Amino acid sequence: xxxxxxxxxxxxxxxxxxxxxxxxxxxxxxxxxxxxxxxxxxxxxxxxxxxxxxxxxxxxxxxxxxxxxxxxxxxxxxxxxxxxxxxxxxxxxxxxxxxxxxxxxxxxxxxxxxxxxxxxxxxxxxxxxxxxxxxxxxxxxxxxxxxxxxxxxxxxxxxxxxxxxxxxxxxxxxxxxxxxxxxxxxxxxxxxxxxxxxxxxxxxxxxxxxxxxxxxxxxxxxxxxxxxxxxxxxxxxxxxxxxxxxxxxxxxxxxxxxxxxxxxxxxxxxxxxxxxxxxxxxxxxxxxxxxxxxxxxxxxxxxxxxxxxxxxxxxxxxxxxxxxxxxxxxxxxxxxxxxxxxxxxxxxxxxxxxxxxxxxxxxxxxxxxxxxxxxxxxxxxxxxxxxxxxxxxxxxxxxxxxxxxxxxxxxxxxxxxxxxxxxxxxxxxxxxxxxxxxxxxxxxxxxxxxxxxxxxxxxxxxx
Ligand SMILES: Cc1ncc(COP(=O)(O)O)c(C=O)c1O
Numbered sequence: 001x002x003x004x005x006x007x008x009x010x011x012x013x014x015x016x017x018x019x020x021x022x023x024x025x026x027x028x029x030x031x032x033x034x035x036x037x038x039x040x041x042x043x044x045x046x047x048x049x050x051x052x053x054x055x056x057x058x059x060x061x062x063x064x065x066x067x068x069x070x071x072x073x074x075x076x077x078x079x080x081x082x083x084x085x086x087x088x089x090x091x092x093x094x095x096x097x098x099x100x101x102x103x104x105x106x107x108x109x110x111x112x113x114x115x116x117x118x119x120x121x122x123x124x125x126x127x128x129x130x131x132x133x134x135x136x137x138x139x140x141x142x143x144x145x146x147x148x149x150x151x152x153x154x155x156x157x158x159x160x161x162x163x164x165x166x167x168x169x170x171x172x173x174x175x176x177x178x179x180x181x182x183x184x185x186x187x188x189x190x191x192x193x194x195x196x197x198x199x200x201x202x203x204x205x206x207x208x209x210x211x212x213x214x215x216x217x218x219x220x221x222x223x224x225x226x227x228x229x230x231x232x233x234x235x236x237x238x239x240x241x242x243x244x245x246x247x248x249x250x251x252x253x254x255x256x257x258x259x260x261x262x263x264x265x266x267x268x269x270x271x272x273x274x275x276x277x278x279x280x281x282x283x284x285x286x287x288x289x290x291x292x293x294x295x296x297x298x299x300x301x302x303x304x305x306x307x308x309x310x311x312x313x314x315x316x317x318x319x320x321x322x323x324x325x326x327x328x329x330x331x332x333x334x335x336x337x338x339x340x341x342x343x344x345x346x347x348x349x350x351x352x353x354x355x356x357x358x359x360x361x362x363x364x365x366x367x368x369x370x371x372x373x374x375x376x377x378x379x380x381x382x383x384x385x386x387x388x389x390x391x392x393x394x395x396x397x398x399x400x401x402x403x404x405x406x407x408x409x410x411x412x413x414x415x416x417x418x419x420x421x422x423x424x425x426x427x428x429x430x431x432x433x434x435x436x437x438x439x440x441x442x443x444x445x446x447x448x449x450x451x452x453x454x455x456x457x458x459x460x461x462x463x
Pocket of ligand 1: 103265307309
């Protein structure tokens with residue numbers, strides 16, 4: 001009896017899911033007929049499904065608002081978008097529809113804020129949390145923003161020198177935040193994050209440099225855990241350390257009223273992903289409240305800066321399997337028509353896993369394969385190291401092309417790979433399609449950029 005790829009998926013996962021379904025034996029993602037997309041625009045193809053972004057923001061807000069209500073938490077929640085996860089104009093325009101704040105990491109982010117303001121996509125009341133190490137250029141741009149009336153801009157000190165420089169360039173009293181340097185996870189190479197100010201130095205710094213400084217008001221304490229928000233002893237321990245500083249500071253700095261717990265909500269990187277967002281949100285709110293009650297200080301306004309969670313699940317990349325190479329009797333290499341290094345650099349750099357499935361030929365029998373990229377680099381592959389299990393795909397057949405999709409790839413991949421730049425072996429940037437609903441709830445496609453031409457690549461290289 002032939003065992004079909006469809007049976008394999010059925011036996012291995014709960015299928016269909018909220019985002020994946022089957023129509024006429026072809027895979028759909030949020031109702032997007034992926035094979036139609038391929039027939040229209042070809043492969044390799046990147047897409048962004050914009051409605052998923054607002055959808056995720058609304059869900060997170062609901063979890064926090066519910067937790068605030070259940071725990072009778074005496075303060076509010078603010079959703080902040082961390083721009084570094086995707087800086088594209090279409091992403092910023094989508095997130096801004098949701099009345100969010102934004103978090104910046106570098107000087108050029110401030111140019112994005114100015115651009116959005118000039119286009120009428122935002123106004124001077126927008127809250128801009130300026131994180132990251134502040135080069136002089138970044139300091140000047142933040143100062144210019146505040147001097148021009150963006151009074152809800154909050155620079156977060158990454159080190160104590162930044163305060164002096166900001167005070168020099170900003171003409172008015174301004175709000176300030178301090179980033180706590182968290183302790184790294186025990187298995188990490190380093191003990192303490194290089195980002196932020198050490199726990200032990202914060203109170204002294206406040207007393208010496210901020211308390212009697214009429215120009216600044218300390219409003220926010222910020223911390224970010226590199227591993228993300230997980231229900232682990234390490235996470236709760238770091239949160240409590242941060243709460244200790246908050247309570248200590250709050251007693252001498254009553255104006256401090258915001259705790260920013262950074263980003264780190266995970267996204268689905270495999271079909272068997274489980275994460276109880278509602279539980280963890282409730283636990284965070286409950287623990288903060290309990291701690292503040294014990295310390296007899298008022299509960300802070302909670303901010304998050306979700307990057308991957310905001311944009312990750314909106315993106316996907318589709319490839320064609322060009323051929324199958326068999327180098328011995330066990331290894332079958334399915335060659336994609338692009339490069340993992342170019343389009344999904346995290347698969348190569350940090351062995352990140354993404355959801356991967358065949359788009360067509362679900363009725364065919366399957367085989368175990370490795371996926372190879374087009375560059376000559378032996379590391380340009382995707383394998384079971386990244387994928388939770390071995391990779392199974394419908395059997396390769398020369399005459400009936402096989403297409404595959406990688407999903408939830410919308411965060412970080414474009415900036416890390418240098419979108420539109422020159423890539424390893426000059427593998428070009430694929431075509432990029434934006435997908436949205438029109439006012440009749442019908443899917444509409446728009447080309448954001450065409451596949452990179454040889455002329456574009458040669459121009460970058462100075463030819
Ligand atoms: C300060 C800060 N906030 C937020 C984020 C976003 O994290 P994530 O994409 O995991 O939500 C990052 C990511 O590096 C960060 O450094």
